Amino acid sequence: MVGNVPVGSNHPVAVQSMINEDTMDIPAAVAGIRRLADAGCEIVRVTTPSLSHARAMGHIRQQLRDAGCTVPLVADVHHNGVKIALAAAQHVDKVRINPGLFVFDKPDPDRQSFSPAEFSAAAARIRNALRPLVELLKEQNKALRIGVNHGSLAERMVFTHGDTPQGMAESAMEFIRICAEMDFHNVVVSMKASRTSVMLAAYRLVADAMDAEGFDYPLHLGVTEAGDGDYGRIKSTAGIATLLAEGLGDTVRVSLTEAPEREIPVGFSILQSLGLRKTMVxxxxxxxxxxxxxxxxxxxxxxxxxxxxxxxxxxxxxxxxxxxxxxxxxxxxxxxxxxxxxxxxxxxxxxxxxxxxxxxxxxxxxxxxxxxxxxxx
Structure with a gap:
């Protein structure tokens, strides 16, 4: 569950988006979320790049609930976001983290390789950093999205697997295994890239890897930075619909360089064209x-x-x-x-x-x- 929206299994594929207002501008953020909800958006993501932004989510959530808007909220956390994620988790239904940035070390331009010991040491730091967040989400029955982006893979993953779909899949699996070790399974996985071919390969690889290890977590689908207009819609559809037709995908976002609420009809149209939802004529x-x-x-x-x-x-x-x-x-x-x-x-x-x-x-x-x-x- 993400808030009041069931995700995965035989539940309907959900359509989500993200506001583009500054989270610190609470009235504007609330208005943006309400516009998305009114357009039919079922889950809304909000950027939380600092502790102040994370705390602002509490005010945003309260104002939404006072207005009768119950759409689930997701905090988007990136660089060294342990403290931010812990703070935001108090006010949202799901926390999205980026494995390549959650424990972030500035790339070393002189580095030639990662030794096994260095790789293992970095993995241990990640495990220690992720543990308190997983414990909190587990205690509060909230969700975690392990959101890999092709453009922000960790340096050690790039050295080990290359800047490839395989590197994306390995990045996700590292975090998935940590969650499983802690008996936390309210997990959603995404593998986004701006190139549709990379996105398709990464999702297929992580789906196969999860299946091989006995994990059955929902997938959030999207082609990131798809652009605008007809081409942005076609590019997103080529990636999202292909995977949905293969039986992969439980939530979707059509990422357009347009007003966020314009993404929602495209998402529902993709689902309807495949017979997965029936929300319009x-x-x-x-x-x-x-x-x-x-x-x-x-x-x-x-x-x-x-x-x-x-x-x-x-x-x-x-x-x-x-x-x-x-x-x-x-x-x-x-x-x-x-x-x-x-x-x-x-x-x-x-x-x-x-x-x-x-x-x-x-x-x-x-x-x-x-x-x-x-x-x-």
């Missing part, structure tokens, strides 16, 4: 061809404008009678061009009525209402 529409009997693009926009607030329906908008009925067979409702200026409305495979094109959208809404599937926006 699914529109089935042909690309149009010479047989199309009406302006398909305009009509689809009209149908979407009238019905997009509904949940759980499949609505097909097809340009002609040749392929329309067959290709929309799984849809709940169909809007199909029958002849010039004439529309056929379907319920499933059954033709219900024929109406003038000018009345098509209105008649579709009326049919949905007749079936008791309508809710007012």
């Amino acid at each position: 699914e529109y089935v529409a042909c690309p149009s061809c010479g047989r199309t009997l009406f302006n398909l693009e305009d009509v689809l926009k009209q149908v979407r404008a009238a019905t997009a607030h509904l949940t759980g329906l499949d609505i097909a908008v097809m340009g002609c009678i040749v392929n329309g009925p067959g290709e929309m067979a799984d849809a709940d409702y169909g809007y199909v061009g029958k002849a010039a200026g004439t529309i056929c409305l379907y319920r499933g495979r059954e033709e219900i009525r024929v109406v003038p094109e000018s009345e098509g959208v209105e008649a579709l809404v009326a049919l949905i209402k007749e079936d008791g599937c309508w809710v007012d926006p």
Whole structure:
């Protein structure tokens, strides 16, 4: 569990994001979290780079709860973050740590290698630093995210395994084993990279490594620093959807260089496209061809404008009678061009009525209402 959101097993894949407001600006941070929650975000991460930021989380959480906002909160901790993580854990539902930075030593430009003794000594420091945080999270029944980033692998991991997906997987496994030794299993793992191919390889490697050692922890998926616009969405989808289709992934974040709330519809769209969640109308529409009997693009926009607030329906908008009925067979409702200026409305495979094109959208809404599937926006 992350707060009131179950994660992993057969539970729905959750969509999360991160605010971009300064945590010390408490009113702004609260407003940012509420915007995400209102957009449907199910878990919200907040940066806590200092003890002051960690303490501010207490005020943020209280103001959110006073306003009736119960979205789970995650503290994001990086450089030498032991004390920060301990302070933040008092006020959040999950703490995210970065294995490459949690116990941070500045890289030595003159170093040529790590001896086995040096590697083991660093591992012992990590174990000692992580222990109090794990004990606290275990006591409070809160979660830990072991969040590996390709761009911030520890120096000894780079020397030993290279700046590679294998190095990312080994970095995660080191922390996973420490948690398991302490009988702490409320763990989520992420393996983020800005290159989709690296991200895919790292998640697959850590999933295989966990399976080989008997660990079954949830995975949080994301392509970090994906950018903006169409390409950012495509890049994120290529990574996230590929792994979800392979059965990997329990939470997702689409990391866009845009307002955080714009990430949420993309995440839910990925899940719906794979049949993992059903949170919006699914529109089935042909690309149009010479047989199309009406302006398909305009009509689809009209149908979407009238019905997009509904949940759980499949609505097909097809340009002609040749392929329309067959290709929309799984849809709940169909809007199909029958002849010039004439529309056929379907319920499933059954033709219900024929109406003038000018009345098509209105008649579709009326049919949905007749079936008791309508809710007012």
